[in-house]
Amino acid sequence: MTESQGTAGPSSGTDPFTGRPLRDDPEDVLGRLGGSWTWMLGSALATLVPGILLLVWPDATLQVVAVLFGLYLLVTGAFRFVAVFGQERGERVPGLLISVLFVLAGVLCMRNPLQTIAALSVIVGVVWLVSGLLTAYTAVAAKDLPHRGVLFAAALLGIVAGIVVLALPSESAVALTRLLGLWLVLLGLMEIAVAFAWRSAVRRITA
Template sequence: MTNIVVPQSFPDQLRNAVRAGLIASAIVGIIIGIVALIWPEPTLVVVAVLFGITLIFTGIYRLTMAFSAKLLPTGIRVFLGLMGAIILIAGIVCLFNPGESLVLLAILIGVGWIFQGIQEVAAGLAGAHYAPKWFLIGSGAFSIVAGIIVLFLPGAAIATFLIVGAILLVVVSVITLFTLPRAAEVPQ
């Protein structure tokens, strides 16, 4: 039988590389968070453009799947093609009208929360055993209400998401700097 030696920790060079990466990402996180707090409108435009680009790539991927996945049934391929075209067009529209893409993003979040809430309420009423019944129904009702608020106030929701997200990004980045692994001594 062969004895396997398992290292007790990361090699020193790897630990220092991870440490450097964590420091860099924390500094970038702090800068991005502060920029988002100081200049929220330009930050939202960047988010909107990135959302549009994401939709374009997703649409292209779905269209590629529709035309290349010969093993899928025709109905699924047609569905993928239609969804891909719709998503691609939505992405192009988002790039030319970033403000509207933020509203679309808020609507998608609101609808997602409503559906999640409905699922949780239904699970609670059906007696699901993965969480207490009262908790499922309560959290589901909260998700439904939050989704409705986002649908009716998408601009306020996006602004709130930005502010809260920026603050959390700064806080998490600062915490990362205080919880770094110790630097290892690298032989010269």
């Protein structure tokens, strides 16, 4: 990250992974927030909570499922957008693509909650499949990323979830609700594991 000259804000410490001074400009503030394990945990909870709601409410109508899933996609997209700034500039493209994909899919779900089961299944399957592939690419390309194996496992789970939803289109709202709820809970638990793995990596480096 290039440092501005002359009017740069005061240093706010040192990045534990790059060793560079942190400043109070908006990009660095977003970077510290997006790179914190608590932010990752918040993103994981944004995935886990809708999954639990769908599992305990299997008789929800298709409109409710679409709205719940649309909110999940929008909130998760916002979390992932901020998390992008916690990465090196050269590694941000996959994260930006994922966040844009989540937001666009969330808008589609919220804009037309009366859509068919098949349409909702396609939206969900494509989002999980593409985001899983991009996350897997990040895990492979970022050689110095701590706990790459955990992140890669989360990516594989997303890929499998996308393939399952696309290959097994549900014939009823109840079946779709249970399927989406199950995968959201599994993805949320995996993301929680990623967050705690990141916390342990930060603590080990800063110790």
